[in-house]
Each structure stands twice: as C-alpha cells, then as structure tokens.
Amino acid sequence: MKKEFSLSNEKVMINFTSKYCNSHVQLLESYGFRRVFNAYFRKIKKKKSNIYKYLIQDAQTDSEELDVFIVHLFKLLSVLNLNEIINLNTKYSSLIDRKSNFIDFIEDFYGFWRKLERYTVIHNNKINEGLEKTSFVEANNDFSMLILSLYRKIEENVVGYKPKVYRQLPAGGNAGLIVNNVNWPLPTGYELLKHVPFIDAIILDLPYISYPKKNTRDGIFDECFENPLKNCTISTDHWFCYPAKVGTLLAFIYVHRDFMAHAITLCNLFEMAKEKEYRDIKPDIVFVFGAKDSFSKVKTVFYDDIENNIMLGYISYGDEIDYFGYVKKMALTLHNLIMIKRGSLPIHGAMVHIIMNNGNSANVVIMGDSGAGKSECLEAFRSLSEDYISDMTIVFDDMGYLTLDEGSKPLAFGTEIGAFVRLDDLDAGYAFKEIDRSIFMNPDKINARLVMPVASYKDIIKGYPIDLFLYANNYEEVKDGLEEINFFTNSKDAIDVCKRGARMAKGTTTELGLVTSYFANPFGPVQKQELVDVLIDSYFEEFFKTGVKVGQIRTSLGVVGQEKDGPKKAAKKLFDLIIK
Numbered sequence: 001m002k003k004e005f006s007l008s009n010e011k012v013m014i015n016f017t018s019k020y021c022n023s024h025v026q027l028l029e030s031y032g033f034r035r036v037f038n039a040y041f042r043k044i045k046k047k048k049s050n051i052y053k054y055l056i057q058d059a060q061t062d063s064e065e066l067d068v069f070i071v072h073l074f075k076l077l078s079v080l081n082l083n084e085i086i087n088l089n090t091k092y093s094s095l096i097d098r099k100s101n102f103i104d105f106i107e108d109f110y111g112f113w114r115k116l117e118r119y120t121v122i123h124n125n126k127i128n129e130g131l132e133k134t135s136f137v138e139a140n141n142d143f144s145m146l147i148l149s150l151y152r153k154i155e156e157n158v159v160g161y162k163p164k165v166y167r168q169l170p171a172g173g174n175a176g177l178i179v180n181n182v183n184w185p186l187p188t189g190y191e192l193l194k195h196v197p198f199i200d201a202i203i204l205d206l207p208y209i210s211y212p213k214k215n216t217r218d219g220i221f222d223e224c225f226e227n228p229l230k231n232c233t234i235s236t237d238h239w240f241c242y243p244a245k246v247g248t249l250l251a252f253i254y255v256h257r258d259f260m261a262h263a264i265t266l267c268n269l270f271e272m273a274k275e276k277e278y279r280d281i282k283p284d285i286v287f288v289f290g291a292k293d294s295f296s297k298v299k300t301v302f303y304d305d306i307e308n309n310i311m312l313g314y315i316s317y318g319d320e321i322d323y324f325g326y327v328k329k330m331a332l333t334l335h336n337l338i339m340i341k342r343g344s345l346p347i348h349g350a351m352v353h354i355i356m357n358n359g360n361s362a363n364v365v366i367m368g369d370s371g372a373g374k375s376e377c378l379e380a381f382r383s384l385s386e387d388y389i390s391d392m393t394i395v396f397d398d399m400g401y402l403t404l405d406e407g408s409k410p411l412a413f414g415t416e417i418g419a420f421v422r423l424d425d426l427d428a429g430y431a432f433k434e435i436d437r438s439i440f441m442n443p444d445k446i447n448a449r450l451v452m453p454v455a456s457y458k459d460i461i462k463g464y465p466i467d468l469f470l471y472a473n474n475y476e477e478v479k480d481g482l483e484e485i486n487f488f489t490n491s492k493d494a495i496d497v498c499k500r501g502a503r504m505a506k507g508t509t510t511e512l513g514l515v516t517s518y519f520a521n522p523f524g525p526v527q528k529q530e531l532v533d534v535l536i537d538s539y540f541e542e543f544f545k546t547g548v549k550v551g552q553i554r555t556s557l558g559v560v561g562q563e564k565d566g567p568k569k570a571a572k573k574l575f576d577l578i579i580k
Contacts, residue, residue: 002015002018002237003015003018003237004018004019004030004031004032005019005030005031005032005035006257007032007035007036007039007116008257008258009258010115010116010117011116011117011119011257011258011260011261012032012036012116012117012118012119013119013121013257013260014032014118014119014120014121014143014173015121015122015123016120016121016122016136016139016143017121017122017123019031019032020139020143021143021146022142022146023146024075024078024146024149024150024153025075025078027146027147027150028071028074028075028078028150029071033071034067034068034071036112036113036116037067037070037071037109038067039112040108040109040112040113041055041066041067043112044108050101050104051101051104051105051108054098054101054104054105055095055105058094058095058097058098058101059094059095060091060092060094060095069092072092073092073095073096074150074154076090076092077153077154077157077158078150078153078154078157080157081157081158081160082096082099082157082158082160083160096158099158099159102158103155103158103159106151106154106155106158107155110151113147113171114169114171117174117210117260117261118172118173118174118175119173119174119175119176119177119260119264120139120140120143120172120173120175120176120177121176121177121178121179122136122139122176122177122178122179123179123180123181123197124178124179124180124200136176136178136201136203137176137203140172140173140176140203140205141172143172143173144170144171144172144173144205145171145172146172147171147172148168148169148171151171152166170205172205173203173205174204174205174208174264175202175203175204175205175208175264176202176203177199177201177202177203177240178199178200178201178202179197179198179199179200179240180197180198180200180275181195181197181198182197182198182241182275182278182279183279183280184252184278184279184280184281184282184283185280185281185282187282187305187307187308187310189227189229189230189305189308190229190286190308192229192232192233192234193229193234193241193252193254193286193288194236195236196234196236196239196240196241196254197236197239197240197241198240198241198242198243198275198278199240199241199242199243199263199272200275202264202267202272204264204267204439206436206437206438206439207436207438207439207440208264208265208438208439208440209439209440209441209443210261210264210265210439210440210441210442211441211442212261212262212322212323212324212441212442213319213322213323214319214320214321214322214323215323215441215442215445215446215447215448216323216325216447217323217325217326217329218320219300220522220523220526220527221300221301221302221313221329221330221333221523221527222300222301222302222527223301223302223303223304223527224301224302224303224314225303226303227303227305227312228288228293228299228301228303228312228314229288229291229312229314231293231294231295232288232291232292232293232314232316233291233292233293234254234288234291238256238257238258239254239255239256239257240254240255240257240260240263241253241254241255242255242263242266242267242270242272243272243273243277243278243283244266244270244271244272244273244331245270245271245272245273245277245457246270246285246331246332246334246335246415246416247335247339247401247413247414247415247460247461248413248461249283249284249285249335249338250273250277250278250281250283250284250285251270251283251284251285251286251287251331251334251335252278252283252285252286252287253266253285253287253289253327253331254286254287254288254289255289255290255327256289256290256291256317258290258317259289259290259322259327261324261441262289262324262327264439265324265327265439265441265451266327268417268418268437268438268439268451268452268453269328269416269417269418269420269451270331270415270416270417270418271417271457282308282309282310283310284309284310284311284338285310285311285312285313285331285334285335285338286310286311286312286313287312287313287314287327287330287331287334288312288313288314288315289313289315289321289326289327289330290315290316290317290321291314291315291316291317292316292317293316293317295316298315298316298317298318298320298321299314299315299316300314300315300316300321300326300330301313301314301315302314302330302333302334302337302527304337311334311337311338312334313330313331313333313334315330324420324441324449324451325420328398328420329523332398332399332415332416332523332524333523333524333527335399335415335524336399336401336521336523336524336525337524337527337528339401339524340524340525340528340531340532340535341531343403343404343535344401344402344403344535345401345402345532345535345536345539346399346400346401346521346523346524346525347365347367347396347399347400347401347402347412347521348367348368348369348398348399348519348520348521348523349365349366349367349368349374349396349398349399349400349472349520350365350366350374350375350377350378350394350396350397350398351363351364351365351366351394351395351396351400351412351414351464351466352364352378352381352392352393352394352395353391353392353393353395353459353464354389354391354392354393354578355389355390355391355392356388356389356390356578356579357387357388357389357390358388358579360578360579360580361578362467362468362577362578363395363412363464363465363466363467363468364378364467364468364470364574364578365400365412365466365468365469365470366378366470366471366472366553367469367470367471367472367498367520368471368472368473368474368503368520368555369501369503369517369520369521369522370503371422371474371503371504371505371557371558372472372473372474372503372520372555372557372558373472373474373555373556373557373558373566373567373570374472374555375397375398375419375421376555376557376567377472377553377555377557377567377570377571377574378394378571379567380567380568380570380571381571381574381575384568384571384572384575388575388579393455393459394414394419394454394455394459395412395413395414395455395459395460395462395464396412396413396414396415396416396455396460397414397416397418397419397420397421397454397455398415398416398419398420399414399415399416399523400412400413400414400415400460401413401415402466402539403463404538404539404542405465408465408546409465409466409467409542409543409546409547409548410465410466410539410542410543410546410548411463411464411465411466412463412464412465412466413460413461413462413463413464414455414459414460414461415460416455416460417453417454417455417456417457417460418451418452418453418454418455419451419452419454420449420451421449421450421451421452422447422448422449423440423443423448423449423450424446424447424448424563437452437453438450438451438452439451439452466543466548467548467549468548468549468551468577469543469548469549469550469551470485470550470551470552470553470574471494471497471498471520471551471552471553472503472552472553472555473502473503473552473553473554473555474503474504474554474555474556474557474558474559474566475502475503475504475514475558475559476554476556476559477554477556477559477562478554478556478566478569482554483554483573484553484554484569484570484572484573484574485551485552485553485554485570485573485574485577486551486552487549487550487551488550488551488552490544491537491540491541491543491544491550494540494543494550494551495536495537495540497552498519498520498536498540499518499519499536500516501516501517501518501519501520501521502514502515502516503515503516503517503520503558504557504558504559505558514558518532519532519536553570553573553574554566554570555567555570556569556570
C-alpha cells in the first residue's frame with residue numbers, strides 16, 4: 001500500500017508508514033479526514049437528510065469547498081467554545097447558531113466514521129516520515145485516543161460542559177497490520193503476485209465485528225485445468241497475503257482489500273507462519289481471493305499445478321462471495337486435495353482428547369457436514385462434565401485428517417487453531433464469555449458466526465490415536481428404540497452411513513431440508529471420489545482391525561425443538577461411555 005489513505009467499499013486503510021498524525025491539527029488537515037467527510041456528505045446528500053439540508057442552508061462557504069469549510073470550523077472548535085466563535089462574528093456563526101442541529105451533525109458524522117471498517121498499516125521494511133514497527137501498538141492506541149479526544153473536545157466546546165459518562169469506544173483502527181515485502185520462488189504464471197505485501201503481525205481491537213454482504217456459502221469448488229491467474233488482474237497496492245499454516249502445509253492466502261475483514265479473521269483460524277518459515281520458500285498452497293477478471297460469473301475453482309507442485313485456489317471478485325466460509329473452506333479444500341494425494345483421509349468433523357478425573361481417557365472424532373452438531377455436541381460435553389474432566393484438548397473443530405500407523409490405531413491431526421461456529425447454536429451465554437477474543441460476523445442475522453481460537457498449533461499437529469469414531473446424525477430424533485449413540489458391528493454398514501453423509505441442513509449453506517454429501521465432506525473428497533473410495537475402505541478396515549469403536553451419535557440439532565437439548569443429551573451419553 002503506497003497511499004497514505006484509501007476508502008473503498010466502506011473499508012478504510014490508513015498507511016502509518018506514509019503519514020502518521022499526532023495532533024488534532026494534523027488530523028484535521030490530513031487527506032484522509034477530507035476523504036471521510038466527503039464520503040459522509042455524499043451519503044447524506046443521497047438520502048436528502050435533514051442534516052444535509054441544514055449544512056447546505058447554513059454553511060456560508062462562499063467559493064470554499066464544504067470539506068475545507070468544516071476543517072477550518074473544527075480547528076476553531078478544538079480551541080474555542082461556541083460562544084467565543086459566535087462573538088467573533090465569523091462566517092461560521094450561522095451554522096453553529098443552530099446548536100441542536102450542529103450537535104446532530106457532529107454525532108452523525110462521528111457515527112459514520114465508526115461504522116466504517118478501519119485498518120491501520122505499517123510497512124516494516126520501509127523508512128518514511130511515518131512510523132516504525134517498534135511503537136506500532138502504542139501508535140494504534142494513541143491514534144484511537146487522538147480521534148476520540150478531538151470528537152470530545154469539539155462536542156464539549158459546542159454543548160458548553162463536560163460529559164458525566166465517558167465511553168472508551170475504539171475510534172481508531174479496528175485492526176492494525178504490520179506488513180513486509182517478501183520474496184519467494186514464484187514459478188511462471190504467478191508473477192502478478194510478486195509485489196503483494198505479506199502480513200507479518202496483526203493487532204486486533206476486540207471484540208471485532210464485521211458485516212459481510214453474504215451469510216451463507218453456495219455450491220462446491222470445481223477443478224479447472226488451466227492456471228486461472230492467466231485471466232485476472234491484480235493491483236498489488238490493493239492486496240495483502242496472509243501466510244498460513246494449514247495443518248502441516250504452508251499456504252499463501254492472497255486477499256483483496258475490499259474483503260479485508262476475512263484476511264483479519266484468518267488469524268483466529270489458522271496459525272500465522274513466521275517469516276523464517278516462508279521467506280524464500282515455495283508454498284504447498286496458493287489461494288487468491290477476490291481477483292478481478294473478464295468473466296461475468298464469479299469463479300470458485302482450484303487448479304492442481306502438478307508441474308510446480310502447488311495446489312492453487314481461485315475465487316473471483318463479487319458480492320456473492322463476501323462470506324468467510326468461502327475463504328475457510330477453499331483453504332481446507334486445497335489442503336485436503338494435497339493430503340488425499342499423499343494417502344491421508346480428510347475428515348470433516350471435530351476431535352477432542354479427553355482425560356477424566358478417574359484416569360480414563362479417550363480420543364473422540366465426531367464426523368459430520370456443516371450444521372450436523374459436531375462442535376455443539378463437544379461444547380455441551382465440556383459444560384456438562386467440567387467437574388469430571390481433568391483435561392480436554394481440541395485437536396480439530398471442523399477439519400482434520402487421518403494417517404495410518406502400522407500395527408496401531410490410525411492417527412488424527414488437525415488443520416485449524418480456531419473454530420468457525422454458528423452463534424445461533426451456542427449456549428446463550430457462551431458467546432458473551434468469549435467476546436474478548438472472538439471475531440463476530442453479522443451477529444444480528446440468521447447463521448451469525450463467530451471465529452475464536454480453540455487449540456494450540458502444537459496440539460493439532462501432534463497426532464492422536466483414535467478410540468471413538470462417531471458419525472454426527474442431526475436428523476433422527478431419539479425415540480422409538482433409537483439411542484443417542486449406537487455402534488456398528490462391521491465396516492460395510494459404517495462406510496454406507498458415512499459415505500451417504502446425510503444431514504438436516506441448518507442454513508449454513510443455501511441447502512434446505514434433508515440433504516446428503518459424499519463422505520460428509522464437499523471439500524476435497526467429493527472432487528476426488530475414486531481416490532477417496534479406496535482410502536475409506538482401507539481406513540475403516542483398519543478401524544475395526546485395531547479396535548476403534550465406530551458408530552453414530554444422534555445430536556438432534558436438525559430436529560425442531562431439540563436444537564439445544566439434543567446436543568446436551570448426546571453429550572451426556574458420550575460422557576457416560578468415557579467415564580465407565
């Protein structure tokens with residue numbers, strides 16, 4: 001990012017390396033302040049609001065532009081009170097004479113600023129008149145306080161007294177980025193990514209709340225057989241790369257600035273790679289999210305670049321893909337495709353390593369597609385049995401993979417350090433307990449989500465032998481002889497249920513009703529069914545050979561009226577199995 005300030009698609013990018021304001025005057029005279037005011041003015045003009053009519057009628061700008069007029073007035077109000085300015089009989093008197101209207105304008109303008117997504121950026125490897133890395137955290141705090149103090153000072157000088165209640169709302173950046181220019185051995189066909197800066201560190205002002213335009217994901221990702229980067233354009237000044245460790249694989253995830261909230265959210269989901277782990281190193285995965293091309297429809301495709309040994313994901317620009325599920329699931333799809341080629345079996349589900357107070361332990365995998373109740377069941381298990389659990393380690397919350405361990409039970413590994421959870425299905429108070437470290441998305445809508453860290457990277461890549469492997473059945477109610485948990489007696493029956501992948505759709509995608517998906521995993525296995533069929537047979541045979549208990553757990557999450565009690569009852573049954 002070269003500009004000191006940019007405002008696009010209601011996202012603000014402030015480049016501290018190019019310009020850093022440390023006084024009210026510098027802030028008011030900055031290019032960024034005028035850009036924000038003019039964007040605000042265009043909005044109220046379009047609405048023809050009362051504040052717009054008031055400004056047009058009473059601001060005596062003469063030949064002066066309105067933004068310059070407001071800047072000069074705010075500079076006066078940062079040192080003088082309302083009556084002092086009126087007594088000076090300046091051209092500003094007619095505007096501030098109507099005190100109530102002027103206060104409404106200040107509040108509305110400030111509210112407009114706070115509703116924008118705001119990001120501060122510093123280039124760690126550049127020296128300019130701006131700021132360097134050493135004081136970036138302090139600078140973010142100081143910048144927020146600078147804006148807050150200017151707002152308070154102006155309002156105090158208008159109303160004539162100090163407020164009795166001070167609310168320390170975050171007024172600066174919602175998130176701060178330290179970025180580096182990083183070289184890696186780009187193969188032919190990837191040259192347009194060369195100068196995109198890498199995110200080196202992220203500072204979050206929590207709780208972080210974003211409002212993406214979509215709240216569900218649609219369809220699966222298709223394979224293409226030509227590098228999709230050939231047909232797109234990338235302006236490096238508008239892009240950032242998040243270097244992620246997806247399981248044990250290195251992924252470079254490139255995100256357009258208009259979807260910056262998704263790039264930020266990645267830090268709660270995937271471990272960020274250290275610079276020494278990616279500088280001058282070719283990644284396993286390259287994923288480009290939000291590229292502009294000449295095609296009329298949004299593309300969500302992957303390309304197996306065999307020649308360069310890179311799995312490439314590509315999602316083109318559009319409002320249709322403004323949902324974090326597209327970023328997360330494409331990254332996991334690319335991971336799974338690589339692991340399938342290596343002979344590992346991807347599992348869409350959740351896994352925990354549990355140690356009870358009585359010394360019993362179990363490594364439990366619950367497999368199921370989106371909304372099946374796997375995460376909700378494990379969270380219910382945690383809350384029900386806090387007095388009995390010595391330790392509970394999450395290995396994966398959504399996607400993991402299995403490897404064979406000759407002579408022993410298959411091992412399970414995770415891919416993510418975080419959880420991407422439906423807010424609707426959590427216990428009412430749970431989200432508030434986690435508010436200080438969570439990233440929220442559209443909390444006011446159906447399928448509202450939060451992303452929070454739940455596991456350490458060392459735990460997800462450790463490898464745990466599986467004791468219980470359960471399919472999450474969310475559509476059958478526990479009655480008429482059906483129990484919360486039942487076990488299969490042979491691998492054929494187990495494979496039939498798991499391959500069918502039936503679930504009652506919960507609105508996490510555009511699907512509705514009882515649906516099926518191959519092996520409950522549309523993120524890799526469904527695209528490579530022939531290869532995965534062979535893997536499933538060998539792994540399930542190994543389950544029964546090595547004593548892994550394979551069954552179903554009926555979460556009832558898709559049964560009307562059982563959304564909360566169903567996972568709790570299933571968790572109670574699971575608890576009884578482990579404690580014995």
